[in-house]
Amino acid sequence: MIRLLKFLVVIFVAIFCVIAYARKVEPAWLDVVQVPVTLPHLAQEFEGYRIVQVTDIHADQWMTRDRLADVVKTINQQNPDAVMLTGDFVTKAAEKYAPTLQALADLQAKDGSFAVLGNHDQWTKPQLLTETLQSVGVDVLKNQFHTIYRGNSELQIAGVGDVWAQQDDLPAVLQQLPIAGAAIMLAHEPDFADETAATGRFDLQLSGHSHGGQVYLPFYKRVTPPLGRKYPIGQYQVGSLIQYTSRGVGMASPRLRFNCRPEVTVLTLHATTQAS
Structure with missing residues (x-):
């Protein structure tokens, strides 16, 4: 009986430690x-271009403005050329938590910051979130594109x-998109990559959603949400699309x-000699 009690105490302590770690340590x-990627249509002028991707901020009682x-x-420590924010800025209660996003005003990227909204954003107050992001210098792309220039070369x-x-x-x-040159797609849900790849127009898609x-x-x-089950984590090759x-x-x-662990992704773009 004593041995059984000792065993149960050990199990209880182990479970307590795992839960404490999962709640208090790993989330922070x-x-x-670091992700190097070679894009077949990238112009040589963009060799070494650094994109920092952050996704699924989920501003709430835990993800405060200080966090x-x-x-x-x-x-900013990654010295980004551009920052890409791929959705779910809040979980709910946008009126309450949108002010947290004011922290994004301090982003420092040579060519700016770009975003798409996620499902949670769309289910709460998408217009409020769009306006909040734009007010801190983040360009929200909804079925749109932005061109980045290096000399006469372009990155879409x-x-x-x-x-x-x-x-x-x-x-x-x-x-709207020019028919040639490197193009990157921002889409909150990763499984949209099948549709993006089918166009043959994009070299890279960046997503979040699955956590x-x-x-x-x-x-x-892994237990992941709908539209985040086929490509739930990390890098995949989908036809000619990364x-x-x-x-x-x-x-x-x-x-x-x-x-x-929570992730900040630094993608370093590399060109091929045949880029066009």
């Missing part, structure tokens, strides 16, 4: 992930409206992270 343990300011500090940054909320209009993007599952137990399948799905920096319910 930011992982800066987000720390994330912004980490972003496109973004679609949220796919789950049926706000995406890929044909509208394609109608990498937030809690990952070895030998068990898809990258970041684990994000915030959390949705439950507010736990285990074996799935």
Whole structure:
């Protein structure tokens, strides 16, 4: 009986420690992930171009303005040419938590910061969030694109409206987009990569949404939301398209992270000699 009680105490302590770690330690343990990518249509003038991607901020009682300011500090330390923010700036209650996003005003990127909204943004107050982001210098792309120049060469940054909320209009993007040169797609939901790849027009898609599952137990399948199940974490090759799905920096319910640290992604772009 005593041995059984000791065993149960050990199990209880172990469970308590794991939960404490998942609640208090790992959610704040930011992982800066370096991702080199070669884009076949990238002009040589953009060789070494640095994009920092951050996604799924989920401003709430945990992701405060001070926490987000720390994330912004980490972003700026990466010396980005451009910052890409791929949605879910809040979980809910945009009126309450949109002011947290004022911390993004301190982003420092040579060519600016660009964003798309996510499903949670679209389900709350998308116009308020769009206006808040624009007020701090973030260009929100909803079925639009922006051109970055290096001399006479161009890099196109496109973004679609949220796919789950049926706000995406890929044909509208394609109608506007120049027919040649490197193009990057921002889409909150990673599984949209199948549609992006089918166009043959984009070299890279950046997404979030899945959080990498937030809690990952070895030998068990990651639990991720709809439209985040095919490409849930990291880098994939989808036809000629590179898809990258970041684990994000915030959390949705439950507010736990285990074996799935929050992520700031630094993508360094490389050109080929045949780029066109």
